Amino acid sequence: MELNYRKDFPLLANMDVAYLDSAATAQRPQCVLDAEEKFYTTCNANPLRGLYPLSIAATDAYEDGREAVGKFLNAGSAKEIIFTRNTTEGLNLVAYSYGLANVKAGDEVLVSIMEHHSNLLPWQMVCRQTGAKLRFIECELDGSVDLNKVESLINRRTKIVAMTQVSNVLGRENPIRQVAELAHRVGAVMVVDGAQSTPHMPVDVQALGADFLAFSGHKVYGPMGIGALYGREELLEQMPPFLTGGEMIESVTREGAVYAELPHKFEAGTVNAAGAAGLHAALDYMAQVGFAAMQQRELELTRRAMEGMRQIPHVQILGSDKPEEHHGIVTFTVDGVHPHDIGQILASDGVNIRAGHHCAQPLLAYLGHPSTARASIAFYNTEEEIDRLLESISTLRERMGYGK
Amino acid sequence: MENRSFYNEILTEHNIHPEFKHDLPDADIVLEGVNPSCGDDIYLKLKLDGDTIADGAFVGDGCAISQASADIMLGMVIGRKKDEALELGDIFLRMIQGEASEEEIDRLEEAGALRDIAHMPARVKCAVLGWRTLKEALTGQKK
Numbered sequence: 058m059e060l061n062y063r064k065d066f067p068l069l070a071n072m073d074v075a076y077l078d079s080a081a082t083a084q085r086p087q088c089v090l091d092a093e094e095k096f097y098t099t100c101n102a103n104p105l106r107g108l109y110p111l112s113i114a115a116t117d118a119y120e121d122g123r124e125a126v127g128k129f130l131n132a133g134s135a136k137e138i139i140f141t142r143n144t145t146e147g148l149n150l151v152a153y154s155y156g157l158a159n160v161k162a163g164d165e166v167l168v169s170i171m172e173h174h175s176n177l178l179p180w181q182m183v184c185r186q187t188g189a190k191l192r193f194i195e196c197e198l199d200g201s202v203d204l205n206k207v208e209s210l211i212n213r214r215t216k217i218v219a220m221t222q223v224s225n226v227l228g229r230e231n232p233i234r235q236v237a238e239l240a241h242r243v244g245a246v247m248v249v250d251g252a253q254s255t256p257h258m259p260v261d262v263q264a265l266g267a268d269f270l271a272f273s274g275h276k277v278y279g280p281m282g283i284g285a286l287y288g289r290e291e292l293l294e295q296m297p298p299f300l301t302g303g304e305m306i307e308s309v310t311r312e313g314a315v316y317a318e319l320p321h322k323f324e325a326g327t328v329n330a331a332g333a334a335g336l337h338a339a340l341d342y343m344a345q346v347g348f349a350a351m352q353q354r355e356l357e358l359t360r361r362a363m364e365g366m367r368q369i370p371h372v373q374i375l376g377s378d379k380p381e382e383h384h385g386i387v388t389f390t391v392d393g394v395h396p397h398d399i400g401q402i403l404a405s406d407g408v409n410i411r412a413g414h415h416c417a418q419p420l421l422a423y424l425g426h427p428s429t430a431r432a433s434i435a436f437y438n439t440e441e442e443i444d445r446l447l448e449s450i451s452t453l454r455e456r457m458g459y460g461k
Numbered sequence: 462m463e464n465r466s467f468y469n470e471i472l473t474e475h476n477i478h479p480e481f482k483h484d485l486p487d488a489d490i491v492l493e494g495v496n497p498s499c500g501d502d503i504y505l506k507l508k509l510d511g512d513t514i515a516d517g518a519f520v521g522d523g524c525a526i527s528q529a530s531a532d533i534m535l536g537m538v539i540g541r542k543k544d545e546a547l548e549l550g551d552i553f554l555r556m557i558q559g560e561a562s563e564e565e566i567d568r569l570e571e572a573g574a575l576r577d578i579a580h581m582p583a584r585v586k587c588a589v590l591g592w593r594t595l596k597e598a599l600t601g602q603k604k
Contacts, residue, residue: 395524428500458473
């Protein structure tokens with residue numbers, strides 16, 4: 058079965074590497090590359106402006122991509138989808154636009170300790186500029202979140218709760234729906250980092266109660282440089298633009314401007330239409346494979362990796378004991394071997410993983426590991442790749458001079 | 462038996478059994494060196510006697526290359542004049558960039574064991590962390 062998927066991904070089909078870094082960026086199937094090329098070879102023009110057929114075709118390709126993203130997230134309307142470069146840009150848009158306009162001195166912004174820096178630094182900025190207080194939801198050692206603790210941290214001063222749906226270090230899913238309910242009870246908005254959830258599970262922004270949710274195209278098998286932000290229409294309507302300039306106005310005078318309607322108000326400058334077409338193809342591809350099939354493969358491979366690692370002395374896996382609570386992310390340490398040496402040695406065996414702090418330094422400090430190694434699995438991986446990973450890990454200590 | 466060491470033995474030995482990784486309570490200079498990409502983080506501690514490095518040590522955490530390189534460096538510079546230590550540091554930096562001559566690399570003694578790092582661009586910062594911190598400590602200037 059997996060070989061069928063693999064042939065869809067030209068890099069994987071042509072290279073003899075075990076690619077276990079899909080949480081950093083996934084590989085792209087041929088249909089995504091074709092869609093980008095098709096845009097440039099058949100309908101390249103500046104979208105949203107030109108009156109000639111090419112520009113209309115470009116606009117259609119771009120707006121069809123928006124419709125597809127809206128369906129992917131079950132947004133109420135495509136107007137609620139803003140194209141961005143990536144998750145980081147989406148979260149910054151919310152912080153600079155909604156955050157600076159709505160957070161005041163004395164307010165509180167609540168984030169979890171397991172946020173990627175991209176869902177932490179923008180809130181640090183908002184709190185610094187407004188005089189609000191940044192507070193942290195700390196997780197348990199296995200990565201689970203105690204809702205009683207969350208409830209005790211939310212109060213009438215809380216204006217924003219920002220949380221990742223799946224941790225990029227622990228792979229664990231957070232109870233977004235319940236946290237959003239607690240946030241809404243006090244009138245706070247719920248901002249969700251969907252970068253690690255969107256590749257692995259159906260995400261329904263309405264069912265989650267997310268007011269904002271950002272994700273990246275390149276993690277859902279789409280191109281780099283395109284991502285999307287979902288925002289609830291009432292909120293987006295009231296927000297000031299993030300960037301200003303071309304393609305986001307109705308009219309401009311010497312003194313001022315009337316901004317364009319949603320979603321264009323938030324898309325200043327020439328847009329990444331080829332990227333949107335590529336992302337559209339990626340979402341179609343995912344729908345074709347289906348989350349059920351992807352999840353089954355990812356669970357089988359994650360279980361194989363975790364069971365194998367448990368047999369190797371001196372290896373510790375971070376987070377839950379249960380493979381189904383990892384969403385393909387297996388972060389680990391090896392006694393006496395620094396993660397960067399792990400990464401280097403594995404690379405020499407053709408096994409590509411991530412080593413370091415994974416842009417989540419506060420979480421790693423909280424868990425007591427300044428850095429770790431992370432293997433991350435996608436449905437196109439194979440048992441053979443997992444076995445190469447395990448074989449390489451089992452030789453690490455010996456190759457670092459610890460003897461057999 | 463086949464030698465299955467990934468890094469050479471000099472490097473792994475200095476990493477696992479460092480001679481100078483300990484506190485130095487009477488140090489005159491303590492300077493932190495950080496390599497943000499790897500998370501390597503050391504505190505270099507030096508005791509000076511006039512122009513001579515009378516004693517030295519380091520504490521901290523980091524990858525094998527950063528830790529071994531700092532340990533080898535201290536073994537080489539303790540007992541030397543500041544100028545000599547800086548000159549060795551200069552040769553070391555050039556070796557890592559693949560620009561030092563064989564004669565110069567000979568002068569680096571055990572530190573020459575790190576010459577292959579020149580082929581691992583992602584690890585250059587690890588190898589030079591100790592030497593870079595030493596230079597800042599001795600010249601009092603951040604690069």
